[in-house]
Amino acid sequence: DSGVTQTPKHLITATGQRVTLRCSPRSGDLSVYWYQQSLDQGLQFLIHYYNGEERAKGNILERFSAQQFPDLHSELNLSSLELGDSALYFCASSVELGLAVSTDTQYFGPGTRLTVL
Amino acid sequence: QKEVEQDPGPLSVPEGAIVSLNCTYSNSAFQYFMWYRQYSRKGPELLMYTYSSGNKEDGRFTAQVDKSSKYISLFIRDSQPSDSATYLCAMSGITGSARQLTFGSGTQLTVLP
Numbered sequence: 001d002s003g004v005t006q007t008p009k010h011l012i013t014a015t016g017q018r019v020t021l022r023c024s025p026r027s028g029d030l031s032v033y034w035y036q037q038s039l040d041q042g043l044q045f046l047i048h049y050y051n052g053e054e055r056a057k058g059n060i061l062e063r064f065s066a067q068q069f070p071d072l073h074s075e076l077n078l079s080s081l082e083l084g085d086s087a088l089y090f091c092a093s094s095v096e097l098g099l100a101v102s103t104d105t106q107y108f109g110p111g112t113r114l115t116v117l
Numbered sequence: 118q119k120e121v122e123q124d125p126g127p128l129s130v131p132e133g134a135i136v137s138l139n140c141t142y143s144n145s146a147f148q149y150f151m152w153y154r155q156y157s158r159k160g161p162e163l164l165m166y167t168y169s170s171g172n173k174e175d176g177r178f179t180a181q182v183d184k185s186s187k188y189i190s191l192f193i194r195d196s197q198p199s200d201s202a203t204y205l206c207a208m209s210g211i212t213g214s215a216r217q218l219t220f221g222s223g224t225q226l227t228v229l230p
Contacts, residue, residue, distance in 0.1 A: 002160065002162070004160075031216075033217060033218070035218075042220055042221075042222045042223065043161070043205065043207075043218075043220040043223075044220075045217040045218060045219070048216065048217055055216075056216070056217055058217060088158075090160055090161070092218075094216075105151065105163055105166050106163075106218060107163065108153075108160035108161045108162070108163075109160050110159060110160045111158075111159070111160050113158070
């Protein structure tokens with residue numbers, strides 16, 4: 001158990017709908033990363049939050065957004081869902097003490113499996 | 118061309134064999150190199166973490182990084198059926214927005230009893 005929790009485990013929804021995925025980082029971790037894993041694209045970075053602020057964006061669609069709350073949990077919002085959004089969504093957390101050089105490692109949650117019908 | 122290339126396998130070996138997994142990369146900014154193990158439908162689990170070039174050993178696992186060749190390896194000695202999983206290499210830069218991980222496509226390993 002990595003200490004990172006994600007809910008729900010599974011989500012089945014229809015095209016055009018909106019869903020929210022939730023992530024609670026390990027105790028003390030300030031950074032949260034979101035990744036998408038699909039069969040054809042592998043594991044891809046979506047977005048990174050540090051202590052409530054957006055740090056970096058990867059291959060995240062405009063239909064997707066995220067935020068990190070004062071208690072450090074994070075939510076990934078996916079809207080206008082398409083069949084191609086079906087994937088495993090992982091969040092990972094790391095300590096990241098705010099230094100310019102990071103030696104932190106990322107610990108992954110169990111993921112949310114999203115199926116869009 | 119992908120930033121990180123990894124042979125997807127699948128790779129099947131008998132129990133007790135030495136397994137060699139490899140990745141190549143093109144981005145010179147990568148400084149941290151990791152190997153994750155992922156069991157089916159589970160989250161990736163960190164196995165090894167290496168900074169810059171060199172070797173690192175942890176039990177049956179040895180990670181090697183050759184930055185001059187942009188090549189990293191993971192060796193598994195005395196492989197066990199419980200090692201059957203997908204192995205993902207991952208890399209990241211150092212500063213600011215470069216901390217996100219870039220993954221290889223994963224190598225599926227089966228260790229036969």
